[in-house]
Amino acid sequence: MSSQIDHLLNETRRFAPSPAFAAEAVGTAELYERAAADREGFWADQARDLLHWHTPFTEVLDWSNPPFARWFADGELNVAYNCLDRHVESGIGDRAALLWEGENGDERRVTYAELTDEVKRLANVLTGLGIGTGDRVAIYLPMIPEAVAAMLACARVGAIHSVVFGGFSADSLRSRIDDAGARLVITADGGYRKGKVSPLKPAVDLALADRNGLGAQETVEHVLVVARGGNAVDWTEGRDLWWHDVVPAASAEHEAQPFPAENPLYILYTSGTTGKPKGILHTSGGYLTQATFTNKVVHDIHPETDVYWCTADIGWVTGHSYVVYGPLANGATQVLYEGTPDTPHPGRWWEIVEKYGVTVLYTAPTAIRSFMKIGRAVPQKFDLSSLRLLGSVGEPINPEAWMWYRGVIGAESAPIVDTWWQTETGAIMISALPGVTETKPGSAQVALPGISVDVVDEDGKHVGNGNGGLLVITEPWPSMLRGIWGDPERFKETYWEKFAAQGYYFAGDGARLDDDGDVWLLGRVDDVMNVSGHRLSTAEIESALVGNDAVAEAAVVGASDETTGQAVVAFVIVKESYLAEHSPEGLAGTLRLWVGEQIGPIARPRDIYIVGELPKTRSGKIMRRLLRDVAEGREVGDTTTLADTSVMSIISAQVK
Numbered sequence: 001m002s003s004q005i006d007h008l009l010n011e012t013r014r015f016a017p018s019p020a021f022a023a024e025a026v027g028t029a030e031l032y033e034r035a036a037a038d039r040e041g042f043w044a045d046q047a048r049d050l051l052h053w054h055t056p057f058t059e060v061l062d063w064s065n066p067p068f069a070r071w072f073a074d075g076e077l078n079v080a081y082n083c084l085d086r087h088v089e090s091g092i093g094d095r096a097a098l099l100w101e102g103e104n105g106d107e108r109r110v111t112y113a114e115l116t117d118e119v120k121r122l123a124n125v126l127t128g129l130g131i132g133t134g135d136r137v138a139i140y141l142p143m144i145p146e147a148v149a150a151m152l153a154c155a156r157v158g159a160i161h162s163v164v165f166g167g168f169s170a171d172s173l174r175s176r177i178d179d180a181g182a183r184l185v186i187t188a189d190g191g192y193r194k195g196k197v198s199p200l201k202p203a204v205d206l207a208l209a210d211r212n213g214l215g216a217q218e219t220v221e222h223v224l225v226v227a228r229g230g231n232a233v234d235w236t237e238g239r240d241l242w243w244h245d246v247v248p249a250a251s252a253e254h255e256a257q258p259f260p261a262e263n264p265l266y267i268l269y270t271s272g273t274t275g276k277p278k279g280i281l282h283t284s285g286g287y288l289t290q291a292t293f294t295n296k297v298v299h300d301i302h303p304e305t306d307v308y309w310c311t312a313d314i315g316w317v318t319g320h321s322y323v324v325y326g327p328l329a330n331g332a333t334q335v336l337y338e339g340t341p342d343t344p345h346p347g348r349w350w351e352i353v354e355k356y357g358v359t360v361l362y363t364a365p366t367a368i369r370s371f372m373k374i375g376r377a378v379p380q381k382f383d384l385s386s387l388r389l390l391g392s393v394g395e396p397i398n399p400e401a402w403m404w405y406r407g408v409i410g411a412e413s414a415p416i417v418d419t420w421w422q423t424e425t426g427a428i429m430i431s432a433l434p435g436v437t438e439t440k441p442g443s444a445q446v447a448l449p450g451i452s453v454d455v456v457d458e459d460g461k462h463v464g465n466g467n468g469g470l471l472v473i474t475e476p477w478p479s480m481l482r483g484i485w486g487d488p489e490r491f492k493e494t495y496w497e498k499f500a501a502q503g504y505y506f507a508g509d510g511a512r513l514d515d516d517g518d519v520w521l522l523g524r525v526d527d528v529m530n531v532s533g534h535r536l537s538t539a540e541i542e543s544a545l546v547g548n549d550a551v552a553e554a555a556v557v558g559a560s561d562e563t564t565g566q567a568v569v570a571f572v573i574v575k576e577s578y579l580a581e582h583s584p585e586g587l588a589g590t591l592r593l594w595v596g597e598q599i600g601p602i603a604r605p606r607d608i609y610i611v612g613e614l615p616k617t618r619s620g621k622i623m624r625r626l627l628r629d630v631a632e633g634r635e636v637g638d639t640t641t642l643a644d645t646s647v648m649s650i651i652s653a654q655v656k
């Protein structure tokens with residue numbers, strides 16, 4: 001990793017914004033000065049300028065009980081009102097909020113007035129079902145306008161949504177419903193993916209069923225179902241409700257009530273180093289302030305003219321902050337696409353850019369790399385001249401992919417913003433400001449105005465320019481996580497204990513500073529993998545593998561992969577009885593499918609090696625770094641702390 005970054009640091013290409021872009025840019029260099037002079041005052045100004053407060057706040061940051069921050073705590077607002085009603089009231093109700101494209105070619109143009117109407121009706125339905133302040137609602141939907149409406153309706157009534165990515169299995173859904181104690185699940189019969197209907201309701205039924213005598217999932221009272229796929233579904237009378245029966249019939253009169261700024265807005269589960277996903281908790285006022293501000297200045301949103309497209313699914317934090325909350329609070333017009341990039345043809349995304357005249361595109365390096373693989377001839381068939389700004393998020397973008405993105409998609413002129421942030425940070429933290437920053441391919445560059453980061457050594461000391469270390473956030477920020485749902489101790493341990501003396505937030509990423517002090521991200525420092533921009537924990541996949549009857553022990557590592565950034569590689573010890581009866585190839589195939597069923601296709605290992613031993617320290621900890629060497633075809637590193645030093649040569653031989 002370190003030598004790779006040394007190589008990156010020799011990257012000398014620089015791209016200054018064009019004077020024409022700079023002249024029209026929303027973000028200005030002056031923002032840095034204002035924020036540096038008075039950080040809290042700066043955020044207070046953003047909160048006042050960008051949002052409507054039913055009750056104006058007088059307090060900015062309350063950090064009297066760290067690490068539990070409170071921002072704008074005596075203010076009151078309604079998040080949905082900020083994303084919807086106020087735009088209608090200010091006369092832009094006819095503006096398109098969503099330009100929705102179904103994978104099968106269906107289209108819907110949803111204006112701000114229409115979306116407001118739908119959310120008001122749904123809010124009345126939620127209230128009718130007894131859902132109110134603080135209740136949890138699980139959302140398991142495809143990328144359809146109803147998904148956006150569902151999130152906003154929860155926000156409108158003060159309920160807490162927990163969106164579960166539609167690609168997750170029934171088991172993953174169940175554990176998330178259980179952890180949050182959800183009372184309502186909002187789902188669809190199915191949605192279009194890869195040219196066919198991928199069912200969702202059956203996974204909900206399975207998640208809520210009484211399986212293996214474990215008892216039925218008990219907190220859920222109702223399941224609200226959108227008809228999208230047209231596939232047949234089982235129906236539980238009294239529990240299940242069709243959206244089309246109840247939402248249009250509900251009243252479109254609904255006045256948004258104010259809630260305190262620290263009212264919880266959502267829980268979003270993300271992987272940690274132990275098997276159990278962490279429910280990251282975000283609240284309202286500070287979160288919306290930073291999501292809205294960053295969308296405006298980093299994505300350079302001009303709401304009257306831009307057609308913005310963030311390709312993330314609403315199941316990830318990027319879909320929360322940069323499909324739902326930021327852009328809608330800014331009154332932007334955006335594309336929402338249901339399906340996969342290559343269905344029904346490999347140019348589908350570029351066809352959408354041409355069709356809607358997309359001006360700002362925000363996507364992930366993994367997507368860019370897969371387009372690079374297909375070749376430039378595909379995007380070049382389409383008119384991409386509307387694109388004026390490109391963004392990247394989710395993992396480090398290698399300079400080649402950056403240059404390809406700029407050259408082929410951005411016609412050698414669109415600035416690229418490489419944005420670093422996390423589910424926990426809630427909004428972008430490190431990024432160039434388009435129109436201000438001279439960009440460098442491969443670097444996320446600088447902390448945004450009002451954000452303070454550093455790269456430090458193990459003792460929390462600044463490493464200095466030209467050196468590598470651990471990325472920390474040194475001051476509280478408005479959209480920071482407020483905790484882990486139901487587990488305040490884990491929140492402190494995971495993020496705050498390492499640099500308790502300094503009071504820094506530990507992001508879990510390695511980084512280096514170049515000679516200008518710009519930040520270059522090095523990836524995760526723990527065992528968490530990053531596959532296609534999504535964090536997956538080794539522990540979660542290992543426990544799925546061991547859950548299969550054939551498996552005695554398993555270790556999983558992330559190995560670098562040209563397309564997905566990292567790929568899951570599993571080393572598995574199979575029980576003797578199974579080895580005798582099955583071929584290693586057959587077992588590997590079965591286990592790949594198994595992991596897909598248990599967690600979701602995204603977690604399916606690229607390679608599974610059936611081995612006889614795993615490398616362990618004397619205390620029994622698996623040394624994944626050695627397995628990573630094998631998975632990436634390198635010479636195996638230092639084995640001196642292994643309990644049995646001969647193990648690695650045996651494994652290497654077995655893998656060959």
Ligand code: PRX
Nearest residue numbers: 393394395396418419420421422423521535
């Ligand atoms: O390792 C960093 C990587 O993704 C992690 C956060 O993952 P998640 O919470 O799933 O959120 C992804 C979308 C915000 C980070 O700890 N990461 C994210 N953006 C970048 C990145 N690594 C390098 N460069 C980025 N721009």
